[in-house]
Amino acid sequence: MAGKGKEKRLNDKDSLSGKLISRITSFAFAVLMVLSSFSVAFGQSQAVSSVENLEQSMSFYEEESPLQENAEEPLPHEHEWEIIEKIEATCTEDGEITYKCKVPECEEEKTEVIPMTGHSWNQWTVIKPATYISQGKKERTCAVCGTKETASIAKRKAYYKWVTVNNRKYYLNGKGNPVKGWNKIRISNRKTASRRWCYFNKYGVFRKSIRANTSRKWIRIGTKKFYFTSKKRPARSGFRLIRNKLYYIGSDRAIVTGTFKAKNGKTYTTRKDGSIGGIPFYKVKYRTFVLVDISDQELYYYKDKKRIMKTEVITGTKNKYNTPTGTYKIRSKRRNIYLIGPTWRKKVQYWMAFIGIEYGFHDVGWRDEKDFDDSTTYIKNGSFGCVNMRTDDVAELYSNIAKGTKVIIRK
Numbered sequence: 226m227a228g229k230g231k232e233k234r235l236n237d238k239d240s241l242s243g244k245l246i247s248r249i250t251s252f253a254f255a256v257l258m259v260l261s262s263f264s265v266a267f268g269q270s271q272a273v274s275s276v277e278n279l280e281q282s283m284s285f286y287e288e289e290s291p292l293q294e295n296a297e298e299p300l301p302h303e304h305e306w307e308i309i310e311k312i313e314a315t316c317t318e319d320g321e322i323t324y325k326c327k328v329p330e331c332e333e334e335k336t337e338v339i340p341m342t343g344h345s346w347n348q349w350t351v352i353k354p355a356t357y358i359s360q361g362k363k364e365r366t367c368a369v370c371g372t373k374e375t376a377s378i379a380k381r382k383a384y385y386k387w388v389t390v391n392n393r394k395y396y397l398n399g400k401g402n403p404v405k406g407w408n409k410i411r412i413s414n415r416k417t418a419s420r421r422w423c424y425f426n427k428y429g430v431f432r433k434s435i436r437a438n439t440s441r442k443w444i445r446i447g448t449k450k451f452y453f454t455s456k457k458r459p460a461r462s463g464f465r466l467i468r469n470k471l472y473y474i475g476s477d478r479a480i481v482t483g484t485f486k487a488k489n490g491k492t493y494t495t496r497k498d499g500s501i502g503g504i505p506f507y508k509v510k511y512r513t514f515v516l517v518d519i520s521d522q523e524l525y526y527y528k529d530k531k532r533i534m535k536t537e538v539i540t541g542t543k544n545k546y547n548t549p550t551g552t553y554k555i556r557s558k559r560r561n562i563y564l565i566g567p568t569w570r571k572k573v574q575y576w577m578a579f580i581g582i583e584y585g586f587h588d589v590g591w592r593d594e595k596d597f598d599d600s601t602t603y604i605k606n607g608s609f610g611c612v613n614m615r616t617d618d619v620a621e622l623y624s625n626i627a628k629g630t631k632v633i634i635r636k
Contacts, residue, residue: 547610564587577619
C-alpha cells in the first residue's frame with residue numbers, strides 16, 4: 226500500500242508538470258502567430274530569430290522545471306525520532322543524545338544535552354589532625370568517579386597560653402601564633418606565675434628562660450650569644466658598644482660573628498670573641514674621642530666625628546700590668562717630664578694622663594721600632610700600664626688633642 230501511495234504521488238507530480246508545459250507551449254504558439262504577422266515589417270530573419278529564442282526558452286522550462294528538480298523531496302510530515310548516539314553525563318562534564326528522523330528520505334537530526342551529575346562525596350576522613358601550631362588535613366572521595374578532594378583543618382585556637390605539641394613547648398600570642406625570639410612572659414599558664422625572659426627559636430620552640438631583672442650579662446643559648454643591657458633587656462640589633470667593645474647585633478638580638486654585611490652596606494669580620502675591630506664614629510655619643518683597642522694594639526683618634534689618625538701602640542703587659550679598660554678623659558698634658566717607678570726613671574717628651582697621674586699616653590725612645598710592628602708585643606713585653614706610642618705619633622696626638630677629650634680603652 227505504501228508503494229502504491231508513493232507511485233500515486235509521483236504520477237500527480239508528473240501530471241501537474243505536463244499541464245504546465247502544455248500551457249507554456251500554447252502561449253508560445255500564440256506569440257509565434259503574433260510574430261508572423263509582423264514579419265513583413267521587421268523582416269523574416271528577425272522573426273526566425275524570435276522563434277529560435279522561444280524554442281530555447283521552452284527547452285529551458287522543460288529541463289529546469291522546479292517541480293522536476295524537487296520531485297524527490299518528501300512531503301511535509303511529523304518527525305518520528307530515534308536515538309542514533311548517546312554520550313552519558315559524568316560528574317564534571319555534560320552528556321549528549323543525538324536523534325534522527327526515521328521517516329524515509331528525511332535527514333533531520335537533533336541533539337539534547339544531559340546535565341552533569343556532580344560528585345557524590347563520601348564523608349571527610351582526617352589525614353592529619355590540627356594542632357595549636359599547624360593546620361590539619363582532611364580528604365574525601367567521590368563514590369562515582371573516585372576523584373579525591375583535600376581541605377585544611379583550622380588550627381586549634383588558644384591565646385596567650387603555653388601549649389605542648391610533640392613534647393615541645395610553645396607560647397601562643399594574641400593571634401594564636403607561636404612567639405619567637407625573646408619575650409617577657411609568665412613562665413606558666415597560672416595567672417600568679419612570675420614573668421621571665423623566655424627565648425624561643427625560629428620555629429617557636431621554647432629554649433630557655435632567665436630572670437626578668439637580668440642586666441649587664443652575657444647569655445649563651447646553643448651557638449648564639451646575647452647580651453642583656455643595664456635596662457634589663459636583650460641588646461637591640463645594630464652596632465652596640467658593650468664593655469668598651471664594639472659588637473653587631475642581628476635581628477634576632479644575637480651577636481653576629483664571622484664575616485657579614487651590616488645595614489650600612491659595609492662588610493666586617495669579627496674577632497674570636499665576636500667583637501669588631503675599629504669603631505664606627507657615628508655610634509659613639511662623643512664627637513671627639515680617643516679609642517685604644519687592646520686586642521689589636523691600635524689607637525684611633527676622632528675629631529668632630531672625623532678620624533684624624535690611626536696608629537699602632539703597646540699597652541700594659543698582659544695579666545701583669547694590664548691597661549685599665551673603660552671610658553676616661555685627658556686630665557693633663559705635659560712636655561719633657563720624668564716617669565719614675567720603683568726601679569726606673571725615664572724621661573719622655575710628651576705626656577697625656579687619662580687616669581690620675583699613673584696612666585697616660587707617652588713616647589718611648591728606648592724601645593725598638595719593631596716592637597710596634599708586632600701586635601703581640603704587649604703579651605710578654607708590654608708597658609707598666611700606660612699606652613706607649615712612637616715619638617712622631619704621640620707628637621701628632623699631643624698637638625691635636627685637648628684637655629677633657631674622652632678616652633675609651635677596650636679589650
